[in-house]
Amino acid sequence: MxxxxxxxxxxxxxxxxxxxxxxxxxxxxxxxxxxxxxxxxxxxxxxxxxxxxxxxxxxxxxxxxxxxxxxxxxxxxxxxxxxxxxxxxxxxxxxxxxxxxxxxxxxxxxxxxxxxxxxxxxxxxxxxxxxxxxxxxxxxxxxxxxxxxxxxxVPAGVEPAGWDAEAALLVAAEQLGTAARVTDLAVRYAKEREQFGRPVGAFQAVKHLCADMLVRTELARAAVYGAAVTGDRTEVAGAKLLADDAAVRGARDCLQVYGGMGFTWEADVHLHLKRAWVRARMRPRATEAEEVQAQALTAASL
Structure with missing residues (x-):
């Protein structure tokens, strides 16, 4: 397929x-x-x-x-x-x-x-x-x-039980967008910023950061796109888990590539990190998504 x-x-x-x-x-x-x-x-x-x-x-x-x-x-x-x-x-x-x-x-x-x-x-x-x-x-x-x-x-009692798979999938898609964007920002900055007469992207440690960001982003992309096709609640939980990880860790790694510049108000990197943190608190959160995955694995093994 x-x-x-x-x-x-x-x-x-x-x-x-x-x-x-x-x-x-x-x-x-x-x-x-x-x-x-x-x-x-x-x-x-x-x-x-x-x-x-x-x-x-x-x-x-x-x-x-x-x-x-x-x-x-x-x-x-x-x-x-x-x-x-x-x-x-x-x-x-x-x-x-x-x-x-x-x-x-x-x-x-x-x-x-x-x-x-x-x-x-x-x-x-x-x-x-x-x-x-x-x-x-x-x-x-x-x-x-x-x-x-x-x-x-909101006051206690307003929030109903459970979480909405449709909403979770769209939030995961937003996280995927952030993961892809910060990967692009890191790669571009690594090519432009020079230290010791060379672009910082020439250094192995920076190469590894950018490569890891790309891998996490594409893994999340496959999960999000797959969940969009099936609409399966378990797959949506997995997609949200991977997209949260790709967005948050990607933005943090992008900050590392930028160095001190990434923490300044003029850079957009910290805005992506803060938005990724907020989205990661939207349900299902990591522990909830992991529980859904564990239940599915347990049911499959019986």
Whole structure:
């Protein structure tokens, strides 16, 4: 069985990258870091008009009519660009919450007791896909690791049991985007930065870091794309586990390649690391994903 992208899927991926680079350039990313993060409605509208939120709605309902695999490709590019807002929640709410598909209503989602972008949201829904709206009026503001992802903790009892496989897969796709982006950044910097008259990429230790980043990224890519095809909950858990690892470890290794420069506010590397940390706290977290994998292995051995 071949899992190569079709020509249409490659065009979709390239078009999404071009769109995000146009509406969310480096200048906009930097501007968003000034003061409290606010959702850029211009960017949100552009994504909605491109069909990001209505991607999987049937054409008869005003959607694009594509599937899970295409959604993963789109969210990989959104993750690569650190696109703002509760993208996954609003995408999953299309067709369930009126106005979500068109971008007229921003939907946030309870995930592990946390809600991202609560202040910008018109509706907050429960953790399960298509979950009912919940009252998050008593949510407590948290100091987020990621300056571009405001977080709140909801009161006890709001969060339902279990985790949503559809949401987990799209978050894994975003993590894959970050893993690929920081790998590209590390390789480019290793070619440009010189020490002792040579590019730092000529040194074996740096070569090993970049190679390890690439291996983790491509392993995560295979898992995420595979889970997008099957939709299997166990495979989604494995994909999230591998994508979290690729994004977090990749961003940390990229920091090593950059050296002290990576910790400066001017570099984007630390922003990718902080976003990867926040996404890794979205369910299933590592221990939950490992438990799902262990249960599947145990059942297979009986």
């Amino acid at each position: 071949r899992f190569q992208l079709t020509d249409d899927q490659r065009v979709l991926k390239a078009a999404t990258r071009e769109l995000v680079e146009r509406v969310w350039p480096a200048e906009a990313l930097r501007a968003a870091l000034e003061g409290a993060p606010a959702l850029d409605r211009r960017v949100w509208t552009a994504l909605a008009e491109a069909g990001v939120f209505a991607l999987r709605l049937p054409e008869a309902e005003g959607g694009v009519g594509l599937g899970r695999a295409e959604a993963v490709l789109v969210f990989e590019e959104l993750g690569r660009a650190l696109a703002p807002g509760p993208l996954v929640a609003t995408h999953l709410a299309a067709g369930v919450v009126p106005g979500a598909a068109t971008g007229d209503r921003v939907v946030a989602r309870v995930d592990g007791g946390l809600v991202a972008w609560l202040a910008a949201a018109d509706v907050v829904v429960a953790e399960a896909a298509g979950g009912a709206p919940v009252d998050a009026s008593g949510a407590v503001t948290l100091r987020s690791l990621d300056p571009l992802t405001p977080l709140h903790r």
